Amino acid sequence: MAKKDIRKIKTSELKTWLEEQGEKAFRASQIEDWLWKKGITHWDEMANLSKELRRKLDEEFEIRKLTIATSQKSEDGTVKAAFRLYDSNIVEGVLIPSGERMTACISSQVGCSLTCKFCATGYMDRKRNLDPAEIYDQARAIARIAETEFEHPLTNIVMMGMGEPLLNYANVMEGINRIISPEGMGWSPKRITLSTAGIAKMIKKLADDEVRFNLALSLHAADDEKRNQIMPINETNTLSALKEALRYFYQKTKNQITFEYIAFHGINESQEDAAKLAKFTLSIGAPIKINIIEYNPIAEADFVNAHADRLDAFKAYLESKRLIVNIRRSRGKDIDAACGQLANKQKPAEA
Numbered sequence: 001m002a003k004k005d006i007r008k009i010k011t012s013e014l015k016t017w018l019e020e021q022g023e024k025a026f027r028a029s030q031i032e033d034w035l036w037k038k039g040i041t042h043w044d045e046m047a048n049l050s051k052e053l054r055r056k057l058d059e060e061f062e063i064r065k066l067t068i069a070t071s072q073k074s075e076d077g078t079v080k081a082a083f084r085l086y087d088s089n090i091v092e093g094v095l096i097p098s099g100e101r102m103t104a105c106i107s108s109q110v111g112c113s114l115t116c117k118f119c120a121t122g123y124m125d126r127k128r129n130l131d132p133a134e135i136y137d138q139a140r141a142i143a144r145i146a147e148t149e150f151e152h153p154l155t156n157i158v159m160m161g162m163g164e165p166l167l168n169y170a171n172v173m174e175g176i177n178r179i180i181s182p183e184g185m186g187w188s189p190k191r192i193t194l195s196t197a198g199i200a201k202m203i204k205k206l207a208d209d210e211v212r213f214n215l216a217l218s219l220h221a222a223d224d225e226k227r228n229q230i231m232p233i234n235e236t237n238t239l240s241a242l243k244e245a246l247r248y249f250y251q252k253t254k255n256q257i258t259f260e261y262i263a264f265h266g267i268n269e270s271q272e273d274a275a276k277l278a279k280f281t282l283s284i285g286a287p288i289k290i291n292i293i294e295y296n297p298i299a300e301a302d303f304v305n306a307h308a309d310r311l312d313a314f315k316a317y318l319e320s321k322r323l324i325v326n327i328r329r330s331r332g333k334d335i336d337a338a339c340g341q342l343a344n345k346q347k348p349a350e351a
């Protein structure tokens with residue numbers, strides 16, 4: 001019989017199993033402490049358990065690990081890691097050092113079911129959802145890279161890697177809750193951001209669950225016709241549905257909302273587009289911020305990044321409406337680690 005993944009069973013089940021073995025139930029919290037907080041991957045490292053119990057655990061359960069298949073460092077310091085999962089699937093995570101910030105960008109699915117035209121992951125199939133431990137382990141692994149490569153602790157975590165987090169809702173929430181939990185990484189939710197292509201129903205669910213982490217919405221066009229063209233998910237999650245969901249989200253959580261907007265040359269960077277973007281974002285009735293992200297060219301599509309003068313005029317219009325706008329330069333482009341470039345294209349590992 002296949003061994004069970006110990007991090008997939010509930011604490012109550014682990015307690016029952018321990019009691020069946022003639023062990024005390026409090027061992028469950030010791031075991032979970034080793035697994036989550038200390039991140040060990042071998043039973044023999046569980047120093048406060050008897051040899052006999054470690055043997056029984058090994059017979060019954062497995063500890064699934066995330067291993068680093070390859071890792072590449074960009075000229076700008078960005079590190080991309082390809083993580084191998086227990087079933088040999090690969091997902092990518094990125095560490096982005098920038099001044100005092102050390103940001104981990106982590107994945108939520110193997111591939112993606114959305115087909116955003118400008119995103120390399122969108123051209124892969126969605127193979128499966130990541131489980132909570134796989135989400136958590138990426139954050140831990142990247143935190144370790146930050147400490148070993150830069151001697152600096154991780155400061156931020158963004159769910160902006162492969163996949164659509166809100167289409168893997170339960171596992172993403174459980175993974176984030178572990179990152180926040182004192183029994184996990186003990187992080188503040190304020191340093192975590194979830195980015196979504198916009199699944200209205202699930203944005204409302206985030207509100208009902210009263211999340212305390214930050215929300216970012218990949219908008220990229222504030223016009224349904226244009227957004228349908230580049231993000232087919234908009235056909236069923238229209239701007240008006242998103243507006244309603246975001247208003248609800250703000251009313252319930254009082255969290256600021258960030259909008260991500262790639263300015264594509266000749267598509268969504270005119271003054272009229274800026275006016276629509278201002279109108280849409282101001283209609284949410286929440287404190288908001290707009291991040292204009294540089295387009296990172298991908299092989300599958302032929303979009304072009306907006307020209308500097310157009311971008312300046314676009315930004316100026318938004319600022320004239322008192323909106324907070326940041327232009328985000330992309331990082332890690334030379335190693336395909338930038339936003340939208342994650343598609344498991346590692347250079348062959350060096351021998």
Ligand code: SAH
Pocket residue numbers: 118119120159160161162163164165195196197198217218260262293294295296297298339340341
């Ligand atoms: N599915 C989620 C999270 C992953 S994408 C989402 O859509 O938000 C993270 C961010 O990178 C999103 O804002 C996405 O639109 C953006 N992105 C995708 N492809 C890109 C590209 N080629 N260049 C720049 N940003 C891109």
